[in-house]
Amino acid sequence: xxxxxxRIEMIKKxxxxxxxxxxxxxxxxxxxxxxxxxxxxxxxxxxxxxxxxQLAIDERIKFMKEMSIVAEAVSKAFYPExxxxxxxxxxxxxxxxxxxxxxxxxxxxxxxxxxxxxWWYPMEKMYNDNNKLSVExxxxxxxxxxxxxxxxx
Numbered sequence: 001x002x003x004x005x006x007r008i009e010m011i012k013k014x015x016x017x018x019x020x021x022x023x024x025x026x027x028x029x030x031x032x033x034x035x036x037x038x039x040x041x042x043x044x045x046x047x048x049x050x051x052x053x054q055l056a057i058d059e060r061i062k063f064m065k066e067m068s069i070v071a072e073a074v075s076k077a078f079y080p081e082x083x084x085x086x087x088x089x090x091x092x093x094x095x096x097x098x099x100x101x102x103x104x105x106x107x108x109x110x111x112x113x114x115x116x117x118x119w120w121y122p123m124e125k126m127y128n129d130n131n132k133l134s135v136e137x138x139x140x141x142x143x144x145x146x147x148x149x150x151x152x153x
Contacts, residue, residue, distance in 0.1 A: 004094035005047050017135075020142050021149050025063040026096075028070050028149065030141050033131040036100045036118060038078030040145065042070045044095035052087060052095065067097045073148035074099050077141075084118060 010016035011027050020028040020040075031039035044063060049055055055063060071083050080101030087097050100118050111120035118126070133141065 002047065002094050003092050004043050004096055008043060008045070017138060018142075020145050023066045023070075023153070025059065025066050028145070030133075030138060030145065031098075033127050034133055034141075035121070035126045035128075035131045036102065036106055038074050038080060038101035038141070038145075040070065040074045040099045042067050042097040042099065047094050049095055050089060050093040055095075063095070067099075069152050070097070070149065071099050073145055073152055074101055076148040076151075077144040086118075 007016055007018075007029065008027060011019045011022070011029075016029065018029040018032065020030060022028075023042075026045055027043045029041050029043060031041055033039070052060060052063075067085070071085060074080075075083055078101045080103055082102045084100040084102050085097060086100070087095065089095070102118075105114060107114060107116060107118070107121040110116070110122065
């Protein structure tokens with residue numbers, strides 16, 4: 001099983017502390033590390049597809065629509081200056097969106113004079129344990145995001 005499938009199984013068992021809400025095509029979860037405050041993922045439910053274009057057009061449109069709703073909710077909950085969206089998959093070949101709320105200076109002096117994509121920021125800094133949330137902090141984030149999702153759905 002892949003890491004995303006493992007996380008989905010935890011959601012189904014009620015043991016994923018980062019889970020926020022189930023939508024028709026996927027699951028909304030807060031990211032484990034919060035260097036980019038409000039970092040959220042939208043995990044597609046079905047592991048059988050690894051590319052967006054493999055989805056039937058109706059399913060693809062629904063998945064994209066739900067992702068954009070999640071992004072809007074993230075933006076309203078955490079007030080970034082800009083949202084960044086990534087659908088990658090070389091690490092985990094399971095369709096999932098990374099939604100990064102971005103703010104001026106969030107990559108320090110890395111990148112192009114402090115500007116650029118999140119992956120220009122060193123991974124060892126981004127995924128440092130100092131960027132993990134307390135249980136209370138995580139619950140506050142989940143509540144804020146859920147409130148905004150409920151307004152949009």
